[in-house]
Amino acid sequence: MATATLEKLASAPRYATLRTAESADGTVHWCHMHADLATSPGRACFKPALVDDILQYQALLGDRLRRDQGRDGGTLTHVVLASDCDAFNLGGDLEYFCDAIRRQDRAALYAYAQQCVRGVHAFHAGLDAGAHSIALVQGDALGGGFEAALSCHTIVAEEGVGMGLPEVLFDLFPGMGAYSFLCKRITPHKAEQLMLSGEVLSSEELHKMGLVDVLAPRGQGVLAVEEVIRANRRIPHARAAMHKVRAMAQPVTLDEMMAITGVWVDTALQLGEKSMRTMERLVRAQYRRHGAPAAAQA
Template sequence: MRTIEKLLRTRSYPTLRVESDPAGACHWMYMHADIGSGVRPCFRTGLMNDMWGFLSSITLREDQRSNGRLRHVVVASDAPAFNLGGDLELFAQLIRANDREHLLAYARRCIDGVHHLHGGLGGDVRTIALVQGDALGGGFELALSCHHIVAEEGVEMGLPEVLFGLFPGMGAYSFLCRRTSPQVAEKLILEGRLHRSEDLYRMGIVDVLAPKGGGEAAVQALVEEQQRSPIAHLALNAVRGISQPVSRDELMSITELWVDSALRLGDRSLRMMERIVRAQVRRSTAQAA
């Protein structure tokens, strides 16, 4: 059993449940703490603001970091799903209004978050995605941005954006190409299929496969293992940034292409987005009941 106690903070995060060990060396950030009937576990603006606000609050300046001190951040979910991706209802509204400014602002907000996670909050943090429910679209991109993906058996992950004529534009291609070949990355994106965690583990995309209900224990074991050699893992953070960098400029260039592609979608694609939103609402309502 992990030793975790809730942190007292001057600012509350309505969409998050945050826990930390007493030393502040491991933070567990559970999305969708406000999940309820009709609330979709997707990247609503409020959730993103809370997530990036919390991550900024625990990001240390260079002069605040202790030599050889490794920290961990675990991204998990209080909802049955890990995260169902971007706010399709908002996307459809902005595309119908041809509102490039606000669509790009949303995309930039996503990029700022995944880039910060991928960079280890400045370098002294190893980030872990704990996937205990389905991770689709932007939810899968969030998991891919972390240093490690720990997934329980039987969950599904994938990039279904091609179903409404789009591609995942918040890091999927860049992060997948650091875990697999560009050919495999493109196949996963263009097929739009969902894949079970067992298959993604065999492909090397999921790092740790845990039994159902065993995800938190698997994360704890991974954290304890890395804390036995903190200097090596801190160094690997730096090595990763040198050998396989994912720059913010790269992510921003791709997401700007995503915005321009989204604004060219026709009514058929937008109606498909809206049907998916209605299905997500029905599913969330049934699960809450």
């Protein structure tokens, strides 16, 4: 990632599932998911370990940015969520869901869902530190992966990427931010149609719908992110003010998201055997996609 924005990378804490980096001046922060898949095949989804690492990263970075506020001369900080593998993120941990649902363990399922909601809400809120969040989608973003992208202020997606909310395939709905975030970009009716269709759309189609902000040619997503950052740096006060105005006019509160994810948990616990088998088939497909050994697909 030897680019104009990141000419030098400052040292950053290490995480098992994340590769993090920042620009030398500390104004651009990159968070790449699935760093662990480079050495240990698995699934590019929101496993509990990944969710925990993201929350820790957000908390530490947010605290630091709040301490630095007022000392940077009005510089706008950017946080970029990206991926280290060929998928941006394939969504919630369906293997974890199946286990919790079969055991009817509401507490475990709700705790996981709450953690996911806290993570996407933090990106939506700019880490409560005035940061501008950018999702760089260079591979498929499905279910919770699409929700994570939607939570960011700007979505940059490369051409030919698939994005969608397939939860309806196993009689569930995306309950960790999709409805709240979609309704800020398209009408509620269109949002419901998208959620209930289960259709995976191309980044080109989503750009026409207004759900992708910047469409970049294949392999040029990083350059497109850099251009977004350059444009924002020319208007840092206006962009920061727009964040505040959006939060006033179109609020997405953590309480609202927690209430919705409670409905998601209750719905998940009602799923029957047909839905469970569908989820388990998807889990096996996720393992195969990233080269996991056969034993892991059992």
